[in-house]
Amino acid sequence: MEQMKMSCKKIIVIAVVWCVCVFPLESVRAEGVRAAISGQNLVCRVETDRAVLPAGSSQDVVLKITLDAPPVPGHVQRPPVNLSLVLDQSGSMGGVKIEQAKAAAVEALRRLGQQDIFSVVVYDSNVATIVPAQHAQNVQGIIRMIDQIRAGGSTALFGGVSQGASEIRKHIEEDFIHRIVLLSDGLANVGPRMPEDLGRLGAALIKENISVSTVGVGTDYNEDLMARLARESDGNTYFVESGYDLPGIFAAELGDVLNVVAKQVKVTVTLPEDVTAVEIIGREGRIRGQKIELFMNQLYGDQEKYALIKVKIPPSAAGTKRKIAQADVKYENPFSKKIEQSSGISYASFSQDSKKITESTNVDVVKEYQLNLNALAQEKAIALSDKGQKKEAVQELKKSAARLKSMGAQYKDERLLDQADALEVQAQKIEEKGMTKKDRKILRTESYQQLFQQKSQE
Amino acid sequence: MTHKRSIIFFWALFLVPTLIMAGAAFTLLSHEQDRISESARTALVERARTVCESIHLTIETVQGNLVQSLLDLDPQQLEKHLIQWEQTNPLIRNVFIWQKKQNEPYLEYPLRGMASTREERWFIARYDALFTGRIPFDFNREELNTEHLNKESENKPLSGSGSAHAQYDADQKMPGKSSRQTLFSMSRLTSKSASDETAFRKSGANPPGRVEQSGWIPWFSENRLFILGWVQKYETGPVYGVELEFMTLLSQLVTDFPTELQKNSAMVLMDGYDTHMHQAGQLQIDPEQKPLALIPVSPRLPHWRLGVFTDTHAGPANRGFLYISLLLLGVFISAIVSGGILLTRATLANMKDAQQKTSFVSSVSHELKTPLTSIRMYAELLLSKRVQDETRIRTYLSVIVDESHRLTRLINNVLDFGRLEQGKKKYQYSVIDLADFLDHIVQAHSIRIHSSGMQIFKKYRKLDYTIRTDRDALEQVVLNLLDNALKYAAQGKFILFILEKENDFFVLKICDDGPGISRIHREKIFERFHRVDDSLSAKQPGSGLGLTIARQILRDLGGDLNVEPMPGNGSCFTARIKHHDAD
Known part of the structure; x- marks a missing residue:
């Protein structure tokens, strides 16, 4: 049963990757034409787990603050991407893995346009920049540089990410979507290697608008470290069992990067005076009295991102209706380069009819x-x-x-x-x-x- | 023999000092290599020191700038600006505002409890001793003061308009942006967050109660180093500051490490627990390997050191000088020794040649004299007319003719040898029947053969023996072989002529059942002037050239001449003769 599910999952992933690989950016733009018709603004929704709450008692309510990202607009040039691939070339990457990693790098390069910036950093015991940050113009020349990569040595993962960030910083002032894609198949054994340390590096990089997406290959890498780095820098994290999946993963990741429709997303949830925040579920955030602050680096076209917050509301009389929360979202539109905002309010009514309450559940x-x-x-x-x-x-x-x-x-x-x-x-x-x-x-x-x-x- | 020994002796005299010189040169080269390696190590350590100084200056400047920026913050909107700074500046991990209210320590920001993020709660727990007032913020002031005094000139960045700013401004003008420059720019406050405090400070006015204390605290917690910076502007005002994002600092510092180190060396940044935080250089470091040098990085990073490692099992890369020098020395010695050997061999060969030539001249003189004596004696007898018997007269004349022929052959051999040696002999090719040609010679010399007491046997395969070759040269070969057989195999009973064909060659064998040729002389008999018995008193006359000439002619004609023992007794000379196509 499990195997069947895994197979189904794999088929879905392969199909998605195939779609991403076969349909180039133009298809994304075609999608954008529909977006232009449907409007370009990010929509913020605030919902409670039940629209009707039991009257007369204090209770915990789960709030879901959903951000519905608009599709990529078709008539507007997408923002340029500043991509740095940080590849593990330690000894364990020898054979298929390194060859597929190189193929994945070439795949990523081919999907970029001339306005984008591309760099490749490799690391083993040492760190080296194979392709310094440059416009993705001289594709054949860059492919020749990528071909020189050979596996051997230890795993200086921290140094690799640092060097990748250094390449990104060469164009940090410019208006790019900055992204590092880190690939590793082993345990970091040179430089800081604790998940907390790499997490802190990720947390610092996100302040420079640099996200790190991590791709773990095989079963020997440190998934805690890779997930933490991605989490703190608001990147994606992937696990692939074999090197053969790498080009597809890189293509999917790049699909995301090219699809960014909102940057620097800051959500402020304001609660009425008598409503108390209990906890933020899963995400990192700040509860300052009646204000809850959440931060997300970026949203992709058509993506739904949400945060769950548990709040405590005071007893209310049956038949009354009250405001539970208001969410205000501020974000940077990478197409118009303007700060835009959106907001959503949640109301709940109170009743003593348990059937009504149950029926009002927001599944x-x-x-x-x-x-x-x-x-x-x-x-x-x-x-x-x-x-x-x-x-x-x-x-x-x-x-x-x-x-x-x-x-x-x-x-x-x-x-x-x-x-x-x-x-x-x-x-x-x-x-x-x-x-x-x-x-x-x-x-x-x-x-x-x-x-x-x-x-x-x- | 004495000469030979002398030559070897003198050669040895020459060789021994050469080898001694070579040994001395090897020792000197080894020392030179050691000196070069030592100076390379020293240079590497010096470079590591420079890296440490650079790191120290960078951290000091960054911290100076941060303190300056903190002092420049508008006191009216301190919290707002600090939070904004923390949210946007990768170099800032956490910020805080603390002060004593009614003699009780009070942390104004971050607030304890849910108003803080998880990170802020850890931050508060980490510095609990400071925030609860158990340890004063300036507990390490003495240490800082000492450092300040030692590094007074370098600490100018703390003064606001010091060298760090100047350095920063200079860096801004440079093309590209190093990590150091990025750090400097991160450590400076954007102008909109600063109030008119900067201008106020520059005016030199100092309001009452203004103390402007500041400090940096290296703080160890959970086996990690954290760095907290604080300032207090007024005696009764709050203490506020920042915690450095150590990973940002490290991440920026490591990208400025030298990358072009030699393959067999490495610089390793190590924390207080000897964990390798960054490595520059290709050397694979063994966990047990001791560093060549351990240099403290900076007083601002207590216990952090920069280790310098080199390959203890020196590979070819750092012993290149020694290896190249040894190679040159080896070539030099080989040239001397092989030159000496060649010279000695040439001298010995020349000596042997001279000896053989002397022997040759004596032999040829003897050979010439013998027939001449016979000719002269019989001619004088005939001239004196004392011999009247017709038969005897015919016999004497026959001897004179035979001896003349012998003399002619001898002279022809000597002349041919000269031509062959100089490569001037010219061959005239014509078509002959080899069997007829051999029959004719055997017929012409049958009397000589029979008079030597030998019988003639022939064994020709029934083949077509038409061949295009130089008839005269080939006749000379056959005559030389025949003469050789008559001279040295006369005690045998027969002489056998064999004709056959092997592949592309016609094969002519002249075999006898004489005493044969010993193994050691089998090849030497073809050397010029060589005779098995080369004394003047040798039983058989000869110049030692006949077989040499015969082989040389056959080789010139594309064939060869060899000798093999006959089964039982005797020898068999095999001449391989090649057919030459008409041009």
Whole structure:
């Protein structure tokens, strides 16, 4: 069953990659024509898990602040991209992996236009810039430079990212979408190597509008480090088992980069005076009294990103209606280069009719809330397994699977049920054989993608 | 023999000092190599020191700029500007505002609890000792003052319009932007965040209560180094500051490391736990390897050191000078030794030649004298007319004719040898039947053969023996071989002539059942002047040229001459004769 699901997943991924590879940018632009008709503004929605709340008691409510990114406008030139590929050329990358990484780099290069900037940095024990930052014009010359890459040595991952950032900075003042794509198949063994350290580097780079997307190859890389770096810098994270998937992944990543429709997205949620923020689920944010601040670096065309916030509301009388929250979004439109804003307000009414309350459930909010709780449970299971508490890790996963199953059954939601089944199988497998490197990587990547919705919508 | 020994002795006299000189040169070269390696190591260490100084100056300037920027902040909107700075500046990890209210320590920003991000909560926990007032902010003032005094001239950036700003301005004018320049620009506050404080400060006025204290605290927590900078503008005012984003600092510093180090060396930036934070240079460092030098990076980064590593198992890269020198020395010695050997060989060969020539002249003189004596004796007898018997007269005349022929052949051989040696012999090709040609010679010399007591046998295969070659030259070859057989195999009973064909060659064999030729002489008999017995008293007359000439002629005609032992006794000379096509 699990294998079938994995196969289906693979087929979907391959199909998506194929689509991305076969249909060039022009198809993205064609999509944009529809966007021009449908309007260009980012839409902010604020929803509660139930539209009607029980009257007369204080209660916790889950708020979902959704940002619906518009499609890429077709009539406007897309913003140029400043892309730096940071490739691992340590000894373990020898053979198919390094050849496919080179092919992936060439694939990425071919998808760029003359206005874009391209650079390639390689690292083993040392760091070297193979292609200094330059306009993607002399394609054949750049391909010849990429062909020189040979595998051998240790893994100076930190130095590689630093050098990649240095290449990006050569054009940092200009109006580019700045992106580093980091590829690694092994453990960093030269330079800072703790996930926290790389996370801090990511957090600093995002302040310069540089995002780092990480691609882990095989089962020997440090997924915590790669996910943390991507998370802090608002990039994507990918796990591929074999080098053969690399060109497709690079193409998909570049598809995202070329699709950016909003940069520097800042969400401020304002709560009425008597409503208290309890917690922000999954994401990093700041609760300052009645104001909750969230930050997202960028949104891709047609993407939906959201944040979940748990708030406490005071008792209200039946039949009343009140404002729960207002969200204001400020972002930079990379096409018009202007700061734009959007906002959304959520209201809830109160009733003592439990049927009415149940019927008012917003399945979408509940589902995403459960999936986020599940992602957090996956993170917790990883932490427990790392401490050698296999039994507790399995219990955590099973508990989450049961919760998903119950919710899935209640709301007849296929996605929740599928997720519950997959999680149960995974928990069973871990119970029998322990958490393999591959299991850990799948859990980490899935939870990351769920919590941060970083993977482009397929 | 004495001469030969003398030559070898003198050669040895020449060789021994050469080898001694070579040994001395090798020692000198080794020392020179060591000296070069040592100076390369020293240069590497010096370079590492320069890197450390550069890092120190960069950090000092960055910290100076940051302090300056903090002091320039508008006190009315301190929190707003600090938060804005933290959100946009990659060099700032966290900011804080702290002050004593009613003698109680109070952290104004970040606020404890949910109003802080997770990172800010960690930040508060990390510096709990400072924020709760257990440790004063200036607890390391003494240390800083000492450093300040030592580095007074370098600390000018702290004064606001010092060298850091000048350096920064100079850097801005340079093409491209190094990481150092990026750091400097990050460490400076944008003008809109600064109030008129800057102008106020530059005016030199100092309002009451203004103290402008500042400091940097290297802080170890969770096995990591954190750096906190603080300022206090007024005695009763708040202490506020920033925590450096250490990874940004490190990330920028490592990209300015030298990249063009030799393959067998490396510089490694190490933290207080000897973790390798960055490596420049291709050398693969063994975990157990001890560094050549460990240089403290900066007092601003306590316990951080820059390790210099070189390959202890010196490879070809750093011993290049020694190897090239040794190669040259080897070529020099080989040239001397091989030259000496060649000279000695040439001298010995010349000596042998001279000896053989002397022997040849004696032999030829002897050879010439013998028939001449016979001719002269019989001619004088005939001239005196004392011999009247017709038969005896005919015999005497026959001897004179035979001896004349012998003399002619001898002279012809000597003349031919000269021509062959100089490569001047010319060949006239004509078509002959080899069997007829051999029959004719055998017939002409049958009397000589029979008078030597030998019988003639022939063994010709039934083939077509038509060949195009030089008849006279070939006749000389056959006669020389025949003479050789008659001289040295006369005690045998027969002489056998064989004709056959092997591949493209006609093969003529002249075999006898004489005493044969020993193995050691089998090749030497074809050398010029060589005779198995070369003394004047040799039993058989000869010049030692017959076989040499015969082989040389056959080789010139595209064939060859060899000798093989006959089964039982005797020898068999095999002449391979090549057919020459008409041009």
